[in-house]
Amino acid sequence: MMSETQQLSLDLKRMIIDTLELEDITPDDIDEDAPLFGEGLGLDSIDALELGLALQKRYGVKLDAEAEDTRRHFASLAALRALVEAHRDV
Amino acid sequence: MNYLALTGSPWQRAAGESSAQPADWCSARTLAPRITAWRIWLSSQAEGRWLLFQTDPMEFTAALLALWESGRSAVLPGDNKPATLRRLSSMVDGIIPPYPPQVPVQAPLSQPPNGQQCAIPAPLPLQAQREAVVLYTSGSTGEPVMQPKRFQQLEDELDQHAKLWPLEGCAVVSQVSHQHIYGLLTGILHPLCHGVPFSARDSRYPETLAERLMDAQKAGLAAVVVSSPAQLSRLPEHLHWPAITRRVFSSGAPLSEADALRSEQLLQAPVIEIYGSTETGGVAWRRQQQSACWTAFPCVDWRIDQGKLQVRSTFLEHPEHWWLQSDRAASQEDGFHLLGRADRVAKVGGKRISLTQIENCLSLLEDIHAARCLPLAERDGRLAIVVAMEPESIPRDHETRRSLVERLRNILGDELDNVAIPRYWRFVEMLPVNSQGKHDNALLSRCFADLDDDRQPRWLGEVSNCAGNVVIHLEVPSRLRYLAGHFPRFPLVPGVVLVQWAIELATEHFGELGTFCAVERVKFQKILRPGLRFSLHLERRDDGIAFHYDSHHGRHASGRVVFTQDATHD
Numbered sequence: 001m002m003s004e005t006q007q008l009s010l011d012l013k014r015m016i017i018d019t020l021e022l023e024d025i026t027p028d029d030i031d032e033d034a035p036l037f038g039e040g041l042g043l044d045s046i047d048a049l050e051l052g053l054a055l056q057k058r059y060g061v062k063l064d065a066e067a068e069d070t071r072r073h074f075a076s077l078a079a080l081r082a083l084v085e086a087h088r089d090v
Numbered sequence: 091m092n093y094l095a096l097t098g099s100p101w102q103r104a105a106g107e108s109s110a111q112p113a114d115w116c117s118a119r120t121l122a123p124r125i126t127a128w129r130i131w132l133s134s135q136a137e138g139r140w141l142l143f144q145t146d147p148m149e150f151t152a153a154l155l156a157l158w159e160s161g162r163s164a165v166l167p168g169d170n171k172p173a174t175l176r177r178l179s180s181m182v183d184g185i186i187p188p189y190p191p192q193v194p195v196q197a198p199l200s201q202p203p204n205g206q207q208c209a210i211p212a213p214l215p216l217q218a219q220r221e222a223v224v225l226y227t228s229g230s231t232g233e234p235v236m237q238p239k240r241f242q243q244l245e246d247e248l249d250q251h252a253k254l255w256p257l258e259g260c261a262v263v264s265q266v267s268h269q270h271i272y273g274l275l276t277g278i279l280h281p282l283c284h285g286v287p288f289s290a291r292d293s294r295y296p297e298t299l300a301e302r303l304m305d306a307q308k309a310g311l312a313a314v315v316v317s318s319p320a321q322l323s324r325l326p327e328h329l330h331w332p333a334i335t336r337r338v339f340s341s342g343a344p345l346s347e348a349d350a351l352r353s354e355q356l357l358q359a360p361v362i363e364i365y366g367s368t369e370t371g372g373v374a375w376r377r378q379q380q381s382a383c384w385t386a387f388p389c390v391d392w393r394i395d396q397g398k399l400q401v402r403s404t405f406l407e408h409p410e411h412w413w414l415q416s417d418r419a420a421s422q423e424d425g426f427h428l429l430g431r432a433d434r435v436a437k438v439g440g441k442r443i444s445l446t447q448i449e450n451c452l453s454l455l456e457d458i459h460a461a462r463c464l465p466l467a468e469r470d471g472r473l474a475i476v477v478a479m480e481p482e483s484i485p486r487d488h489e490t491r492r493s494l495v496e497r498l499r500n501i502l503g504d505e506l507d508n509v510a511i512p513r514y515w516r517f518v519e520m521l522p523v524n525s526q527g528k529h530d531n532a533l534l535s536r537c538f539a540d541l542d543d544d545r546q547p548r549w550l551g552e553v554s555n556c557a558g559n560v561v562i563h564l565e566v567p568s569r570l571r572y573l574a575g576h577f578p579r580f581p582l583v584p585g586v587v588l589v590q591w592a593i594e595l596a597t598e599h600f601g602e603l604g605t606f607c608a609v610e611r612v613k614f615q616k617i618l619r620p621g622l623r624f625s626l627h628l629e630r631r632d633d634g635i636a637f638h639y640d641s642h643h644g645r646h647a648s649g650r651v652v653f654t655q656d657a658t659h660d
Contacts, residue, residue: 022513024492
């Protein structure tokens, strides 16, 4: 059985793959700690906007206004998961 | 405050500045100490052209104005990729560092370091005919183009903006890069000339935009938003948008009508699109709520020759000459419609990208014969690329494909912005050509048909050596709908799908096969997993077809499908 954390990780990976239509990338290919943007998964500025919308839609997470801070959550899958978990605890 | 022309150095007037200013925004007052800091540093540096890349609007503006006030000009690259900086370093006299060295970031004006205050020369007036900036953009040949602009050109365009869209009582929030002509003019220079504040920090995300609008609201100001289709088409509805926006600008690419109307509703303001280019500056504008037709700026002449737009205006380097735009257009009513680009330049996220540059960059690699890049309209204009390679270099499964794509992405990443790196990759032995031997866009697009239909295998070319026989190269897309059915953690293509594909592709090749009768001698020997590259061999038989599926693993499946000819029954 998967832990809740593992399940959330998998869901988030699927959300990224589906939202951004990433081809030939499976959840297993996404490293928990690798950067999502730039090198690593190679996402770009348009993807950042898409992911912001998807997080709100799927998890009700509203990003805050500090640009640097907001997209810090997108640094890696682990950071993204922490953001969603923090939102759930509220 | 009143509008003052650019060559009047409007940022130098300090008196009378409105006290209604959101904290931490840019204005003449907040800029002054930063400009001085840069002028101190520049006073001991070389003259001439300086490369300026700075994402922070406040620091960018301060450095730019210091360059201008000291008789220098600024080269503004669109990115700071290693390849861009390498290419430009020999053409400039210096590179502006992120902050002026030796000068603390918060240096108070009254205490410049080393007592240099007296040593700085007085600010020079801007001379209309001198070079102000050099912009840097993608050309259709694959080589980037440097486009110089004199102060007069910028001033003429700013005057036009001031007449059409005055900024009195506003604050400006820009979501776009000031390294490009549109962001520079609309987001920075226009508010400077009007003496109104503009956001000193990056505002590209919608959450930041919403907060800046609230800042403006608290200061009792209306807002002008400078944005782009990439951002307006993704404005979230759940954010609170205070109803203080007077006008929204969009440029970089046409905004869809639906997005234009939706943005007007959300931000409760007219959305004005500006059409132009680095070379021409602004050409025309429209508000889709009123018309889809573009209206030229009053001082811009235009005509259409052989389906392409030509422009003459004082914003151009040579105002007396007709400039040939690479956009196809048709005249209508009092303006024109744009019908797409006529060259091999694509716009992704509003950024101009040379398809030829991407192709050339990859073709230089030893194992790549050729590459052909195309934007996919159905995927928001994202780039797709077909790469022709030696057969032994072509990836055969998920892992080899993934590592090849990663390698190629990294190579392109040295030279190109992330949005310019193709998202969809196809590897083939030869680029598909039509019966005249020409590159065929329909065939290229076919390599990406699996994106629009998740029931299809990925088509990567085919060879028919004799009538009644064909070999089709295919791949199992990882998003294939049928993969999920069998075992949740072990996706594979079900056998029935292989039979279905054989029938569909045979029908396409051989024409209508008749009424399905039976499947014979079917063997499923090896499974097909996501990412596997394989070939389908089809043979036309009197009573139907024979098929077999092969890959580097050997034979996966084979069989026959029998059809009856029922043409006479109808």
